[in-house]
Structures are given as structure tokens and as C-alpha cells.
Amino acid sequence: MFANDFTSSEMMAVAASRLLSDRAVCFVGIGLPSKAANLARLTHAPDVTLIYESGPIGAKPDTLPLSIGDGDLSLTADTVVPTHEIFRYWLQGGRIDVGFLGAAQIDRYANINTTVIGDYESPKVRLPGAGGAPEIAASAKEVLIVLKQSRAAFVEKLDFVTSVGHLDGGDARINAGLPGAGPTAVVTDIGILTPDPITRELQLSSLHSGRTLDEARDATEWDLKLADSIAETPPPTEREISALRDLERRTADRNR
Amino acid sequence: MRVGNIEDGRIMPLDEAVRRFVNDGDHLALEGFTHLIPFAAGHEIIRQGRKNLTLYRMTPDLIYDQMIGMGCAKKLVFSWGGNPGVGSLHRFRDAVERGWPHKIELEERSHADLANAYVAGASNLPFAVMRGYVASDLATHNPRIAFISCPFTGEKLAAVPAVRPDITIIHAQKADRRGNVLLKGILGVQKEAVLAAKRTIVTVEEIVDELSAPSNACILPHWVLSAVCPVRYGAWPSYAEGYYERSNRFYQAWDPISKDREAFTSWMEEFVLGTTGCDEFLQKLPEARDEVTA
Known part of the structure; x- marks a missing residue:
């Protein structure tokens, strides 16, 4: 049963959550990735293992954490390990199936910028920076990226390459010796972009219910390529939308 | 107040520890990954007017935003500088984008890098x-x-x-009367940051007779520490697992306070410079008073 009434932000969270498979081991970024990953856990993927960079492994938070190290993460985790262990043994050690990331800017090869808008030495906007993303993007077996689509975010050229996707395309990533396969999907509020199997350039492969090709093109600074066939992302189900809204209500109550 | 083992002398008030062990120009790490952030110690460093510090922290958080805005920092070594889940660190951005109150030098790394660098420091590797x-x-x-x-x-x-601070300061749940410290919950890089440093201060929620910890617990033996300072709520608005929760409300309230130079300055003057220590800070600040039970 599909929901009749949902926002584009809800569609984005639901579409992203569906890409996370049950029993996957997922390294979760804060914000949208954490929302989508926990929605997956509360719907179709009860056995997903969520790992947060502060140290919790197997976190099952009842509300969405505001920060990457909230108490609800450690209190519900299977174990909490020191932060260096997360990066050394679990990520670098090759234990992560999926890295789930957000971004401020992304390019056509799914390289991402979370560092600065403008020049590095005298930035127009100083963003928070790398955090765990460069090594997650390099070492997770695959990477999912979720962010709202706009011309300011989907840019021809990044102001700064913080974390690498498919570099300049083709076999560049393999040639650079990066351990993981890199981004396999970029989920936005308009649709889903996936890399072309040969060139690795992102192409629109699914449009969310009710969105148009023109909207997707207008929200992309580069000339957005289309997949051979473009699917329609099924709208959120009643179950998905109620799980998401319950989660957000519990989170708002906690932060009040 | 007799707070600990007088003969050993390692247990002392926080203001005395900062006076003795934190110098102008030091390379200083205040660690704690969301959890157990040593806010009270950072505030005391601001009160005592330390300058030209090279600040190390994976996630600068609100405490470094405050120290940067108050002009304590010459340089920042970091990997993620935001207000988690809320947005920007406005004082950090103002310093980087517009040089207020003065320019700061940045050494920007990734989380994996800094976590490894603390391990190298603790391991006496270059x-x-x-x-x-x-x-x-x-x-x-x-x-x-x-x-x-x-x-x-x-x-x-x-x-x-490697990161080798002159001084590392962390917050922990408790210490025994000799100054052995127990940490639990999200441990971040605190143990590594302590063992990488020349001098260390640990603030704790309480001093107890017995730590009664399991043998694999995270314990820092008293003989690797310079000072242990009892400071109840010393990590607020961050949190101490088993004692109090993170004040997500204050992290959200910080956004408008820090956005404006004047609002920031008057907040710091009233609540940090205008108070003598953590107890008075918590009693004076409305957001804290509501959440903190003495």
C-alpha cells in the first residue's frame, strides 16, 4: 500500500533506505545518511549492522542521533570500540560493506566536497571538513551518497576534492589502488543517479514519483546524462512513511 | 574540602591544575568524541587568558569555537569542524573566513589520520x-x-x-583517591591522547573509594597523569554516560549566540569570564540550571 501524501525529503530518505540491504555492515555518516540507515533498520533491514565513527558497532538508536556520538548510540550498540579501532581494524581492515555519506558538493564522477566553497586559502564558506569521509569513500566495499539536488551542489567542478568517488572516470579508481568499488548510487530528492558501468559518469536511472526530467536537469550544473531506461521510484509505502514519521517524532520529542 | 590523597598531591582543583600545567604557546589537545568533552577545563583556560595555543581536536565542537572566538588559538589541527547536527561553528568560520578576532593557522587532516596520529604519539613513533x-x-x-x-x-x-601534545586534557566518569581514572562509553581517542602527551589533566565527575572496574575496562593509572580534578558536570553540555545526557538543546541554542560577534562576546563575558568555575557557570546559565541537578 503506497502513501498518498509525502514530501520530497521523505521520498529521498525512503529511496536511500531501500538501497541498504539486510545483513549489510554499514558505516553511517551523520544527518541524512543516518536517517536513511535507521529507517532501513526499522523497515526491511532489521539485521543491518550500523557502525558510527565515534566507536559504536551495531547501534540501534530509538531516536536519530543529533551528533555522531550520542549516548543512544553507545547504549544500544553490540560493542563500543575506541575511535582509532573503528578506522584501523574495521574500516581499513576491510569489514565495511557500505559507506553511507552526505556531501555539500558532488561532481559527475561522484567525487565529493565537504571542505570549502571558494578558494581553500580564503574560502567564501568554510565547511566542517573531511571527518571520516575520505577513508570511508576509499575503503568501504561500496558507497551510497544522499543529498538534495541543486545547481549549487551538483557542480561541473568541485571547489575542493575531499573524498574521492570515481576520480576522472573509467578505470581511474582501480588504477589509483583504492580498495573499495566507490559510489554505486547517489540518491537525491528528485531521483537516483548511478555510475555508467564503463565511463563511471553518473546518469539518472530513476525518477521519484511525480518528479520530471526537466527538474533533474535544471538541478544539475553539468549536462546530466540519462540511463537507457529510466525507472520510476515507487512512492513510499504506508509502512515506510509511518516508520519514518514515528522516528522523526521521537527525535523531536527528545530534543525539545 | 579534602578531595583525595593529600600526600600524593595529584588530586587538585581545576583552576590550580590549569595554572600549573597549561602555558601560553602550548600544543594542547582537549579530546572527547561528542561524549566527555572537557568543557569546564576549556572554560578555565579561557578565564586564565591563555594565548597562542596550538589546539588539537578531531572535532573542534563548541569548546574550541569558544576558545577560538576568545582569541586563545594560534593554530588549529583538526578533522571536522562543525556543530554536530546543527550546522556551522560560527566563531571558527569567522576566524577562517574573516580573521576575527585574529587569523588562525589551519592544519587540516581526516579522522582516520588524527586517530592514527594519536596512536603513533602514544606509541612513541614519529x-x-x-x-x-x-x-x-x-x-x-x-x-x-x-x-x-x-x-x-x-x-x-x-x-x-604523530600528535605529541605538550598537554592533553580529558574528562572521565570517576577516579579513585590515588587518582586512577575510569572512562566508559564512547572512548574516542582519549587514552591515546593522554599517553601521547607530556602532561595531562583529567577532570572527573566524582572521586570514589573503589573504581570496581572489570579487568578490561579503560583505566588510566594515576602515574601517567599530572592532575586529577573533581568537576561535577565538567563535560556539560556534552555528556557523561551514567551521569547526564547531552544537552542537544544547548547545542542548538549555541547557533544564534555564536552567529553574532557581540552576542558571543557578551555571552562569554557573562557566563564564562563572569563566573569563577563550573558550579557557578551551571547555576548562572538558564539552559544548564534547568538540566543540572546539584
């Missing part, structure tokens, strides 16, 4: 080796990120300098 930074612009802009070849396989790996 650098750490890791897989990372391939094709990232961070390596272009930070000359202290290098690449080396594995002497056995020739594989290219990143090399990053």
Missing part, C-alpha cells in the same frame, strides 16, 4: 602509516601529509606525523 588520502585535495593543501612505499611490497601508503 609518524603513522595508513591507507588514505589517495587523490584527495587534503594531501595537496597540507604539506604534513606524505606518501611512502612499503619496504616489503612497494605499495604506496600515506604517512602522517
Whole structure:
């Protein structure tokens, strides 16, 4: 049963959550990735293992954490390990199936910028920076990226390459010796972009219910390529939308 | 107040520890990953007017936003500088984008790098080796990120300098009367940051007769610490698992306070410079008073 009434932000969270498979081991970024990953856990993927960079492994938070190290993460985790262990043994050690990331800017090869808008030495906007993303993007077996689509975010050229996707395309990533396969999907509020199997350039492969090709093109600074066939992302189900809204209500109550 | 073992002398009030162990120009790490952030110690450093500090922290958080805005920092070594889940650190941004109250130098690294660098520091190694930074612009802009070849396989790996602070300050749940410290919950890089430093201060929620900890618990023996200071709620608005929760409300309230230079300055004057210590700060600040039960 599909929901009749949902926002584009809800569609984005639901579409992203569906890409996370049950029993996957997922390294979760804060914000949208954490929302989508926990929605997956509360719907179709009860056995997903969520790992947060502060140290919790197997976190099952009842509300969405505001920060990457909230108490609800450690209190519900299977174990909490020191932060260096997360990066050394679990990520670098090759234990992560999926890295789930957000971004401020992304390019056509799914390289991402979370560092600065403008020049590095005298930035127009100083963003928070790398955090765990460069090594997650390099070492997770695959990477999912979720962010709202706009011309300011989907840019021809990044102001700064913080974390690498498919570099300049083709076999560049393999040639650079990066351990993981890199981004396999970029989920936005308009649709889903996936890399072309040969060139690795992102192409629109699914449009969310009710969105148009023109909207997707207008929200992309580069000339957005289309997949051979473009699917329609099924709208959120009643179950998905109620799980998401319950989660957000519990989170708002906690932060009040 | 008799707070501990007088003969040993390691247990002392926080203001005395900062006076004795934190100097102008020090390389200083205040660690704590969301959890157990040593806010009270940072505030005391601001009260005592320390300057020209090189600040190390993976996630600068609100405490470094305050220290940067109050002009304590010459340089910041960090990997993620935001207000978690809320947005920007406005004082950090104002310093980087517009040089207020003065320019600060940045040494920008990734979480994996800094976590490895603390391990290297604690291990008395000059650098750490890791897989990372391939094709990232961070390596272009930070000359202290290098690449080396594995002497056995020739594989290219990143090399990053160890972090060896003059002083590391952390917050923990409790200490016994000799000054042995117990941490639990999210441990971040605190143990490594303590063992990498020349001097260390640990603030604790309480001093107890017995730690009664399991044998694999995270314990810092008293003899690796310079000072242990009892400071109840010393991590607020961050949290101490088993004692109090994170004040997500204050993290959200900080956004408008810190956005404006004047609002920031008057907040710092009233609540930090205008108070003598953590107890008075918590009693005076409305957001804290509501949440903190004495």
C-alpha cells in the first residue's frame, strides 16, 4: 500500500533506505545518511549492522542521533570500540560493506566536497571538513551518497576534492589502488543517479514519483546524462512513511 | 574540602591544575568524541587568558569555537569542524573566513589520520602509516601529509606525523583517591591522547573509594597523569554516560549566540569570564540550571 501524501525529503530518505540491504555492515555518516540507515533498520533491514565513527558497532538508536556520538548510540550498540579501532581494524581492515555519506558538493564522477566553497586559502564558506569521509569513500566495499539536488551542489567542478568517488572516470579508481568499488548510487530528492558501468559518469536511472526530467536537469550544473531506461521510484509505502514519521517524532520529542 | 590523597598531591582543583600545567604557546589537545568533552577545563583556560595555543581536536565542537572566538588559538589541527547536527561553528568560520578576532593557522587532516596520529604519539613513533588520502585535495593543501612505499611490497601508503601534545586534557566518569581514572562509553581517542602527551589533566565527575572496574575496562593509572580534578558536570553540555545526557538543546541554542560577534562576546563575558568555575557557570546559565541537578 503506497502513501498518498509525502514530501520530497521523505521520498529521498525512503529511496536511500531501500538501497541498504539486510545483513549489510554499514558505516553511517551523520544527518541524512543516518536517517536513511535507521529507517532501513526499522523497515526491511532489521539485521543491518550500523557502525558510527565515534566507536559504536551495531547501534540501534530509538531516536536519530543529533551528533555522531550520542549516548543512544553507545547504549544500544553490540560493542563500543575506541575511535582509532573503528578506522584501523574495521574500516581499513576491510569489514565495511557500505559507506553511507552526505556531501555539500558532488561532481559527475561522484567525487565529493565537504571542505570549502571558494578558494581553500580564503574560502567564501568554510565547511566542517573531511571527518571520516575520505577513508570511508576509499575503503568501504561500496558507497551510497544522499543529498538534495541543486545547481549549487551538483557542480561541473568541485571547489575542493575531499573524498574521492570515481576520480576522472573509467578505470581511474582501480588504477589509483583504492580498495573499495566507490559510489554505486547517489540518491537525491528528485531521483537516483548511478555510475555508467564503463565511463563511471553518473546518469539518472530513476525518477521519484511525480518528479520530471526537466527538474533533474535544471538541478544539475553539468549536462546530466540519462540511463537507457529510466525507472520510476515507487512512492513510499504506508509502512515506510509511518516508520519514518514515528522516528522523526521521537527525535523531536527528545530534543525539545 | 579534602578531595583525595593529600600526600600524593595529584588530586587538585581545576583552576590550580590549569595554572600549573597549561602555558601560553602550548600544543594542547582537549579530546572527547561528542561524549566527555572537557568543557569546564576549556572554560578555565579561557578565564586564565591563555594565548597562542596550538589546539588539537578531531572535532573542534563548541569548546574550541569558544576558545577560538576568545582569541586563545594560534593554530588549529583538526578533522571536522562543525556543530554536530546543527550546522556551522560560527566563531571558527569567522576566524577562517574573516580573521576575527585574529587569523588562525589551519592544519587540516581526516579522522582516520588524527586517530592514527594519536596512536603513533602514544606509541612513541614519529609518524603513522595508513591507507588514505589517495587523490584527495587534503594531501595537496597540507604539506604534513606524505606518501611512502612499503619496504616489503612497494605499495604506496600515506604517512602522517604523530600528535605529541605538550598537554592533553580529558574528562572521565570517576577516579579513585590515588587518582586512577575510569572512562566508559564512547572512548574516542582519549587514552591515546593522554599517553601521547607530556602532561595531562583529567577532570572527573566524582572521586570514589573503589573504581570496581572489570579487568578490561579503560583505566588510566594515576602515574601517567599530572592532575586529577573533581568537576561535577565538567563535560556539560556534552555528556557523561551514567551521569547526564547531552544537552542537544544547548547545542542548538549555541547557533544564534555564536552567529553574532557581540552576542558571543557578551555571552562569554557573562557566563564564562563572569563566573569563577563550573558550579557557578551551571547555576548562572538558564539552559544548564534547568538540566543540572546539584
